[in-house]
Amino acid sequence: MEFKLKSLFNNIKFVRKIQGGFTFLALISTIILAVSYLQLSKMGKIKDEIFNGYVNPEEQINNVYSNFQRTQFIMMQFSMPAFANKFNKNAKEYNVLKGYIDSSVDSLIKTNLNEDIKKQIVGVKAIWNDYKNLVADAILSASASQNYDMAADIATTSGEEVGIKLQRKFDNVQKQLVLKAEQLDEQIRNSVNTSLMFTIAGALAGSIVFLICVFLLAPAITKPLNKLKEIVKEFALGNYELKIIQKSKDEIGELTESLRTLQKAQKDKIFAAEQIASGVISKVTPTSKKDALSIAFNKEVDTIEALLHETGNLINANKNGDMSLRSKSTNFDGEWGKLLEGINSILDAVSAPINESANVLKIMANGDFTTRVAGNYKGDHQLMKNNINTVSSSLSDALRKVGEAVLATASAANEISASVEEMAAGAGEQTQQVSEIAHSVEQMTQTILDNTKNATIAAESAKGSGDKAKLGGEVVEDTIKGMERIAEVVKESAETVETLGKSSDAIGEIIQVIDDIADQTNLLALNAAIEAARAGEKGRGFAVVADEVRKLAERTTKATKEIADMIKKIQKDTSDAVQSMNQGREEVDKGKALANKAGEALNEIITNAQKVSDVVALVAAASEEQSATAEEISRNIESISSVTQQSASGTQQIAHATEDLSGLTQNLEKLVGHFKVDNVENVEETSHAFVAEYENN
Template sequence: MRISRLVILGGFLTALLPVALLAVGYTLKTRALMLDTTLEQNELFSKEAALYIDKVLVDHRNVLQFTAQALGADALDPAQASPVLARLRAAFPLFDRILVAPPSGVTAFAVPELADNGQRVAGANISDRAYFQTVLRTNTAYIDPDVLLGRTSGAPVTIIAAPVPGPNGGVSAVLVGTIDLDSLTQLIGRLHLGASGHAVAVTREGVTVAHPNARLVQQRFNFSGTPVWQYLRGADQGRIASYVDEENTTRFAAFATVPATGWKLWLSQQHADVDAEFYQLLASSSLWPLGALVVGILLSVLLARMIARPIETLHATARDIAAGDLDRRAPEEGPQELVSLAVAINAMAQTLQALVVKERGVRAQIESAVTEYGRFAERVADGDFSAQVMVDNAGDLERLGHALNAMSRSLGLLVSEIKLATAQLGSATAEILAATSQQAAATTEEAAAVRQMAASVHELRQAGESVSRRTQAVLDMAQKTEVVAETGLHSVEETIRSAEQGRQRLETLAERVMGFSERTHEIAEINAAVAELAEKSNLLAVNAGIEAAKAGEAGRGFAVVATEVKELAEQSKAATAQVRRIIADIQRSAQAAVIAAEQYAKASDAGVSTSRQSGTSISTLAARVTEASQAARQNLVAAEQQQAGIEQIALAVDNIEASSAQTVSATAQVEQSARSLHDLAQTLDDIIGRVSVRPGAERRVS
């Protein structure tokens, strides 16, 4: 980025940041100040409104008390008191109704006489009202702090009561004035703060006295369960920075207490009112910061032009000097710092010119020396280690010449020693190569034999593992067969016990069937006696019918009895015949059951005998299986021991095979190293043979 732009950006930020910080600080402070001012104003208004309501209630109490004293003994006379009460209601329109009640509590008369629902107020009993009892007890005027429902109207009202003095100084009647809460709502509704501000009044218990929403007054809404009550409870006045009202709207408020009743009255507004006023004020006061910002930007542009032009000139001069124009000089003008910079640039250009001239002479001298030393290096590279250079200069070139001469002499001595060592190395490597070749052949044959032995051991180990697996399978099969044999033996024993129990039950059943068959014989004998009795009864009924016919009218009743006896005898005869058939069926079934039981008993005895033979065979088989299982277990233990020995042998053979392989590999490496060493010795001999040390002439280095 160019310096002019940096200066403009710096000026812009210099102008913007203070303005922005001032604007933010001013914004936060102004809004907090406006909110605090509004709360202070609301607090003042709430105090004044509470005092105003208190004054209104006290004035109405005083005028009601004055009227009660003025009426005196005429208070219970409608003709005398009604005009006075009508004038009082006209002068104080907050009184919705004025009534008079004697100490009994039954209303004598009222102004107006009819309630809103058309009922007469006279006759209503108010003796149970707390305000009525308080006035009778204290003999003083009283403002009821609670909200009551009218006995006739049913509307929420506030009560003011005053005693009417009697002739002996007591209370002859109570003068009561009711104030409709709608009147108090209209009175408080005159307080307007902002677009959303309103006032609310509640009793000491939180019941609504006045509210812009008439529905809450009619429902006697209780604020003691709302968030605002935690601020109102226990304090006479104060501020509420933020709370959520009964309609879930965030507001702020200030509250005060009405002294006469203890009512809480608060004035509240939404934060949007303060925000709207604040934004309006902010918009009207933002012109000056914007003007200051524009002036700062213009000054930044002017200052950038004043600073950037001399710097750009110095930049162009430095660029030309860097390009090789050492005769270029910067103008020494402008601000003091830029003049000092121009002087430094000019001095740097002059110093660079002197250094360039000196460097050219030194470079020519170095080039000449490097050429001579290069020729010397070529002779040494060709193998002429006797070459020398003549040194007659001082400094680094002199030290370099002596070092080159020493290097040439050292290389000559080194080549002679290498020739001698190479000859000795050639003969030694030939002997080593022959020995390693023989050793490599022997180790290869040993490794092949070890591999064959390892293969045989692995085959033996696999065979042992196969035998062990088969033995384990035989053992498992023998154990399973042993379990099955034991289970079969238990099943046969259970079968024998069940067959014996069944045989015993069949014998018991056969005995019971035989007993039942004998009972049927007895029943048959009884049935025969009944049949004989039926025959005789039939014969007797016939004889009785004959005798009744002989008797004529006198024997008619006896003839009816004889007929009935005859019918009964015929029914008994038919029943005995049916019983005879049933007994015959029962006897045949009993005989068949006894025969079947005997056959099943015989079959059960045969089954028990067969089951016992099967149990004996299974017991013998279980014993044989147990012996086979023990033998298989012993074979398995022996096979496992044999397999463990084979595993150890296989492990040892594997280790021998690995060692043999390592030995073969090492021998091959040694053989390869010996061969490489022999080849290297021959190569060195050839190289040294090409190098010769012969006398050479000294050359001067100028």
């Protein structure tokens, strides 16, 4: 049974195994998500119920009670003569509070609450209606008629009783709301526990499936793959003698069958290669049209057969004495083409020296001894090349010497003729340059005199500029000292004004303390008036005193405000003065810096003026040296004139020598025949060309 299950598992496709594992995990995750979603939806509804049934009603109840307490405080003010001037303001505020309490209570009654809470809120509404219709209206009527004693009695008797009843009702509502909140909290706790239980169960189930996949499914995939990997490694090393066993029908089994087919095909190709190595050319049968290796193998066999055919033709042609035939190497690619090119190069190396030697001997027979066997040969071919070249060199040596003599003579005649022309032109140029130099020397002498005069004037101007610069430097120093004194005075004034500003700040703090005392006094007077109103007839005298104290505090507050305004104005003026003085001090500092820079510039001017004076002295000395140099140049011009006359005489002598050389060249021309030798194309043509060139010159 176990073997059948294992065999059935092995025959299942890998994709189905993986899909099954992930499908089970997805199912568990979906169940967990569904349960969590349901519990979250339930908790959302409970949350809304908490807000609508506890948070919002509790907030409204607290606001109603807070506004009711504010209403009681306003009713107390209606019963005090001290707040008579605020009657209209308090009446408006009471109407606003009354409307808010009415709307809030009606809203709570309409809210979806349980019957116990609604019953308590209805009781609150009834008590509130009694308070506003009986107590509040009575207090307002008494206060409007200035019967503050009656208003105080109503506020402290009936108003206090209604307040106690409302407090009890509010406490009952709070208890009912807290009980409702505890019930909702219990429901949320149950939902969270349920969701947590399903999550833990799903996690355990998912972990079990994961472990099954890791320790059962993964080895079932990796173990046969590792075996196939070892087989592929052996194939990569060229070992196709392994025994491949197929046990399953899944993807691993299909891959194993493909490797077995590959093994058989490779063995066939190995056998065919061994046959070729032993000299038997045979092809292999491709397993399919996509069997690229078999197709390439057969193509290689075709190439070898064509190569054998091409080399056979070359062998037969050479046996018959035909050395001009070459193999068609362009029909072959790669190294096969290079092999045939190598055979062709061997044939070329054998036939090239023979053909070149025959051509050189034929040219020598026609009288041309300049041609040589120039090929790069070795062995016997090199020996044959050397012998032919030695014969050609020996025959042309004598003729080459005669040609060299003619060429040397022609070259010498050309050089002499060119020299004569250059010397004649040089003599003319020298005569012209002597004249130009004499004129330039006169101009230079005049310029030297002018420079000496200008140097003297410049020296006097530089001295005067230096004296004025020194005087300006002294003035700048006095200016800097005056600015420093101004800066000190401005600094002391700024410190004095700043001290005054700090004193005004201290006065402002004292005024603030007085103002706070007046506010406290006013508040104490108000509290005393309230207490006097509560005391009734006995507190009337105390109320009069409290009213006088309140008035005194108001006057004190008014006076302190006026003093504070004056102090603030003084502080502002003081701050502006300090700022202006600081700006003045900054401007003085800037002026001082600029004056320092001016002093430094004047010092540099003084230094540069001294330098200019020194340079002018040097210019005067240089002018004197230039004058002496001009006299020396004048003497040299006379020497150049004498040399020019001597050059003219030498030119005439060279012309006579050139005529004698021309006659000698014509005699040499008759000695050279019609031979063609190394470095001389044709001696007769060269001689004629030289004579023609000389006659033209």
